[in-house]
Amino acid sequence: xxxxxxxxxxxxxxxxxxxxxxxxxxxxxxxxxxxxxxxxxxxxxxxxxxxxxxxxxxxxxxxxxxxxxxxxxxxxxxxxxxxxxxxxxxxxxxxxxxxxxxxxxxxxxxxxxxxxxxxxxxxxxxxxxxxxxxxxxxxxxxxxxxxxxxxxxxxxxxxxxxxxxxxxxxxxxxxxxxxxxxxxxxxxxxxxxxxxxxxxxxxxxxxxxxxxxxxxxxxxxxxxxxxxxxxxxxxxxxxxxxxxxxxxxxxxxxxxxxxxxxxxxxxxxxxxxxxxxxxxxxxxxxxxxxxxxxxxxxxxxxxxxxxxxxxxxxxxxxxxxxxxxxxxxxxxxxxxxxxxxxxxxxxxxxxxxxxxxxxxxxxxxxxxxxxxxxxxxxxxxxxxxxxxxxxxxxxxxxxxxxxxxxxxxxxxxxxxxxxxxxxxxxxxxxxxxxxxxxxxxxxxxxxxxxxxxxxxxxxxxxxxxxxxxxxxxxxxxxxxxxxxxxxxxxxxxxxxxxxxxxxxxxxxxxxxxxxxxxxxxxxxxxxxxxxxxxxxxxxxxxxxxxxxxxxxxxxxxxxxxxxxxxxxxxxxxxxxxxxxxxxxxxxxxxxxxxxx
Amino acid sequence: xxxxxxxxxxxxxxxxxxxxxxxxxxxxxxxxxxxxxxxxxxxxxxxxxxxxxxxxxxxxxxxxxxxxxxxxxxxxxxxxxxxxxxxxxxxxxxxxxxxxxxxxxxxxxxxxxxxxxxxxxxxxxxxxxxxxxxxxxxxxxxxxxxxxxxxxxxxxxxxxxxxxxxxxxxxxxxxxxxxxxxxxxxxxxxxxxxx
Numbered sequence: 001x002x003x004x005x006x007x008x009x010x011x012x013x014x015x016x017x018x019x020x021x022x023x024x025x026x027x028x029x030x031x032x033x034x035x036x037x038x039x040x041x042x043x044x045x046x047x048x049x050x051x052x053x054x055x056x057x058x059x060x061x062x063x064x065x066x067x068x069x070x071x072x073x074x075x076x077x078x079x080x081x082x083x084x085x086x087x088x089x090x091x092x093x094x095x096x097x098x099x100x101x102x103x104x105x106x107x108x109x110x111x112x113x114x115x116x117x118x119x120x121x122x123x124x125x126x127x128x129x130x131x132x133x134x135x136x137x138x139x140x141x142x143x144x145x146x147x148x149x150x151x152x153x154x155x156x157x158x159x160x161x162x163x164x165x166x167x168x169x170x171x172x173x174x175x176x177x178x179x180x181x182x183x184x185x186x187x188x189x190x191x192x193x194x195x196x197x198x199x200x201x202x203x204x205x206x207x208x209x210x211x212x213x214x215x216x217x218x219x220x221x222x223x224x225x226x227x228x229x230x231x232x233x234x235x236x237x238x239x240x241x242x243x244x245x246x247x248x249x250x251x252x253x254x255x256x257x258x259x260x261x262x263x264x265x266x267x268x269x270x271x272x273x274x275x276x277x278x279x280x281x282x283x284x285x286x287x288x289x290x291x292x293x294x295x296x297x298x299x300x301x302x303x304x305x306x307x308x309x310x311x312x313x314x315x316x317x318x319x320x321x322x323x324x325x326x327x328x329x330x331x332x333x334x335x336x337x338x339x340x341x342x343x344x345x346x347x348x349x350x351x352x353x354x355x356x357x358x359x360x361x362x363x364x365x366x367x368x369x370x371x372x373x374x375x376x377x378x379x380x381x382x383x384x385x386x387x388x389x390x391x392x393x394x395x396x397x398x399x400x401x402x403x404x405x406x407x408x409x410x411x412x413x414x415x416x417x418x419x420x421x422x423x424x425x426x427x428x429x430x431x432x433x434x435x436x437x438x439x440x441x442x443x444x445x446x447x448x449x450x451x452x453x454x455x456x457x458x459x460x461x462x463x464x465x466x467x468x469x470x471x472x473x474x475x476x477x478x479x480x481x482x483x484x485x486x487x488x489x490x491x492x493x494x495x496x497x498x499x500x501x502x503x504x505x506x507x508x509x510x511x512x513x514x515x516x517x518x519x520x521x522x523x524x525x526x527x528x529x530x531x532x533x534x535x536x537x538x539x540x541x542x543x544x545x546x547x548x549x550x551x552x553x554x555x556x557x558x559x560x561x562x563x564x565x566x567x568x569x570x571x572x573x574x575x576x577x578x579x580x581x582x583x584x585x586x587x588x589x590x591x592x593x594x595x596x
Numbered sequence: 597x598x599x600x601x602x603x604x605x606x607x608x609x610x611x612x613x614x615x616x617x618x619x620x621x622x623x624x625x626x627x628x629x630x631x632x633x634x635x636x637x638x639x640x641x642x643x644x645x646x647x648x649x650x651x652x653x654x655x656x657x658x659x660x661x662x663x664x665x666x667x668x669x670x671x672x673x674x675x676x677x678x679x680x681x682x683x684x685x686x687x688x689x690x691x692x693x694x695x696x697x698x699x700x701x702x703x704x705x706x707x708x709x710x711x712x713x714x715x716x717x718x719x720x721x722x723x724x725x726x727x728x729x730x731x732x733x734x735x736x737x738x739x740x741x742x743x744x745x746x747x748x749x750x751x752x753x754x755x756x757x758x759x760x761x762x763x764x765x766x767x768x769x770x771x772x773x774x775x776x777x778x779x780x781x782x783x784x785x786x787x788x789x790x791x
Binding site for chain 1: 623624627637638647658664681688703705707710724
């Protein structure tokens, strides 16, 4: 039976088919949906880890103990996990271990668009790249075999367009529940699994020998194949780029690479010898191209095909035309002189009822420097708040604020970080600021979920990925236990309360302060929708103050104030959640709550 | 060989309007009707009240998961402004199905930009095609008691343009939406077929 599955759902199915016993991930677009899909299958223990390194570490333990294991993360998550990853290449695996890296060419939901195939070369382990959901399933299953055959971690690299596209997958209905039973006792192999220098040194030649074996294996790897067509053009391609290339270069010859590290040098040479023009079409870095050039082959690549952003049919077509290559039918675009309408942009906004709204409204009002972090609250850098001054990676808000002050920055600075991000990597950053007698104020915005990625549980929510009730770690107790005495706990929807806490906390000199802001994300079951608020048009004078809270439910009405000539406010009753932040900031009490 | 012509769909709108569900259903119907089908969308940051677009392609053997600018056969917009934003993706003479609903973006709310009048939006859309249908999806959905049904009304209207029986659409809708909303969605679908 064929079913439409996303690449992420297909990866989960492939892992299940391979008999994976343990899987862990930290949510991150575009990888997030892999673990929830896997969590539904019987016989798999699937968990949200507190960060990507923890996810990989747990997968390593499972593998050493003899259970097939998977860790999934977005591309930048692999940076977090890389400390373990590179040494994992030395130890090799017990049972098969697959690392899924979901890259984000185009930075749709990421802070950079790094090409994680480099990790495979850096760590000297294989990299597999599917081109659709069927292959995502098949390659994942294959990756476990390869991992055990060569005693190596295997990276399955997806990208946004693979993870978030749906295509047909042949699905055999799962044959009922699977009871994996206990593993045999742990097989102790300290010279393989304990990487003290004396044991690590002899593992390095093993890594090099394994790489040589993989180089030879690449020539016969079933994931690489030649598709002969017209030999005037020969295209080497991988991942979703292959799908664009086979439309643009329809009818020509292809070397489709499913294993992109290590590369099959002989196969590439043979293919190149048979075609007139050799072209590499790959997203992001010239990873394949440089290795093809190193074989002494002439190739058309990144001098025409862009190394930045995601590829599209149009970009592959334009690049091919520039390179003088033949292309398939070109669509008709509007004449450049066609008059166009000026279309207002629609940037993302904090949702109506969002618990971050009052925080950034006040931070802007108080003109404080803000060191930001990864999460929905990054939207506050856009109008109308424009209240974030630095953002670089998970957990970095606290460290950056600390460093700025220690270096002598005269401005008052506040670090803002979410609950999930706090447990991801905020904890060591807070320990550091306390230990080093730092002076910045840290605001922990606890909305009870990992919101940006769609609302996953985390160590503070009290629920596991597979739905069990668990210890909800109390952020306030953690911060107090670390020795912070200047601590405020405030309600996210109490505009004045938030302001007071920020004023008091940033007024303290000489030691770090923490404000915990509690308010449920509107997508959580804990969020309580209240009756919508309404504007009394008799009282509103169009001062525009409520527009500054950046709520999508607050609109400009058609009615202008007679004196100020400015449009009065109006509230969309369908969008409004009754959070009352606008009501609290209105200087004329023109906003009231219906039915309260 | 039973050759099927490629059909490209582009679903556009604003976060929360059900674009992803609607396009999921359209892709599922393609597969059910014997086409190869792919769909592609982007999750995460942009979904927070921003523009949402989702590509669906039907064909014999669909390669790229997203269509190319200028090659879309059906542009399905759940919001007026978004129809204009994406019109260049339509092939000349392609069909536009647009929900009559205006959702002002933050740029308009804060006064940096102006939301154009309906007539100006439609005029911009009509530079590319004469085949434009404005559908009272939002009004119909409100009448049915749930404004979130507008996307299903649009699917009903779309279904009349394709050679796939309504039963196939209904079967896919039934599988895709939560059980308690199946009946309402089927109603909305039939309303759309009347538009």
